[in-house]
Amino acid sequence: MSRFEEVVAQVSALEADFKKFYEQGNKAAGTRVRNGMNNLKKMAQDIRKEVTEIKNSSK
Structure with a gap:
């Protein structure tokens, strides 16, 4: 379950930057959001x- 916890932690870490970008228009926060989302994409690919x-090894 640690992979799931890593994803949740990444999303939680980005929460403040999401608010800063979408509510306050902070462009630097937008850059951090984009970088964080790219990390999430990489994490998702690794999890897949x-x-x-694991699925194929059990056959």
Whole structure:
């Protein structure tokens, strides 16, 4: 379950920057959001690979 906790922690860490960007128009916060979302994308791809490997190894 640690992978899930990593994703949740990443999203939680971005919460303040989301608010700063969307509510206050802070462009630097927007850059941090984009970088954080890219990290989430990479994490999601790694999780998908891991799930596929585990699923296929049990056959």
